[in-house]
Amino acid sequence: MSDTAPARHRHDFLAAAHDDNARRTRWVVALTAAMMVGEIAAGYWTGSMALLADGFHMATHAGALGLAALAYRYARKHRNDPRFSFGTGKIGDLAGFASALILGVFAIGIAVESTLRLIDPVRVDFASATLVAVLGLAVNIVSALLLMGGHHDHHLHDHGHDHAHGHDNNLRSAYFHVLADALTSLLAIVALLAGRYLGLGWMDPAMGIVGAIVIARWAWSLMRDTAAILLDTHDAPAAAAIRARVEAAGAEITDLHVWRVGPGARAAIVEVAGSACSAALREQLEGAPAIAHLTIGVR
The missing domain is CATH 3.30.70.1350 (Cation efflux protein, cytoplasmic domain)
Structure with missing residues (x-):
């Protein structure tokens, strides 16, 4: 004999703050996209490869954040779709896993490029690059505050496996992308100032490698947690x-x-x-x- 939920039982397992998190993510997508366009335009205008590179790297984050926003929309639109046996509550985890892959590729790209620049240094326009890095950091701080405000648990920054089971991993993936941008901007500012005023040009690629390692750890943590949920661990x-x-x-x-x-x-x-x-x-x-x-x- 078995006792199951009645036929009228709904499988709406979205987070209580789903709509609020979706709205905050859309704002972050808009901020990131605007910064991306500004950096690419400034890069072409000034001829700065540093600005162009940073603009195109931000485009990858804008794409990942856009994926998170689309996941929120899709999950809400199809939450009562009978094709999903247990609702669309794990759509965010699927988007989080995809974002983790993007973060991982991004980390590898930074590490490779930084290593090449250590071997064969390139000329850097320290003044222009520092200005853009500061502006980028400001945008990332605002974005991080928006995403942190959308989470009811102050442990959002906790990357532990147990805590992840109570989190919205779609929001977590967006937060990690913003943190990755903020980290690269902060490390870039330190390296650029050291290069400009202390003549330590090697600091720029060295900081890039440090940032790549940290970002790779975030990516692995997010990938591990979301994969466990997707596989019904x-x-x-x-x-x-x-x-x-x-x-x-x-x-x-x-x-x-x-x-x-x-x-x-x-x-x-x-x-x-x-x-x-x-x-x-x-x-x-x-x-x-x-x-x-x-x-x-x-x-």
Whole structure:
């Protein structure tokens, strides 16, 4: 015998702040795109390759942020589409995984280019490049504040696996892209000032390598966490809480599956042996960690 959710049960597992996060992400996309256009235009106008390079690198981030904004829109539009068995709550994780790949490629590109410049230094227009880096950093700070304000948990900056299960990974990926831009701008400012006033031209590519390593770590962290969710990895802490409640009711679990279906929302399939009443078990599991969709089977 099995007890499943009624046919009218909705599979809307989007985050409570979904619309607010989407709006904030759109603002960041607009700011990044405007900065990108400005840098590319200034690069052509002044003939500065540094400005052009930074503008085109920002274009990759604008694309990734645009992907995050589209993911929010798609998830809301199709949240009740029956083709998605458990709703569209993981669309953001899919977009986050794609963004992590982009971040990883970006990090590799920076590392390669920086290494080549260490071997064969190029002339840098320190004054123009510093000005643009400062402007870019200002835009990134504003963007980061917008995204941080859209997250209800002050642990957004925590890259740990356990914390990631309660986060909107689409917003997290956008935040990482903004942080990557801010980091490269900050390191560039330090390196450019050292090159201009101390004659340490090698600092520019050296800082590029440092930035690439940090960005690669962010990319790996985001890729690891989103991949685990996309592959329906077993949520051990939530499963332990469910097991404790079921055993407290005197039932024996023969099969248990718990996985995430949206930001902070989990689905669970609980199969028990014996004469336990499924209604009683469901009542016992009320309040279990963010179980948004529960299926109980009694053998």
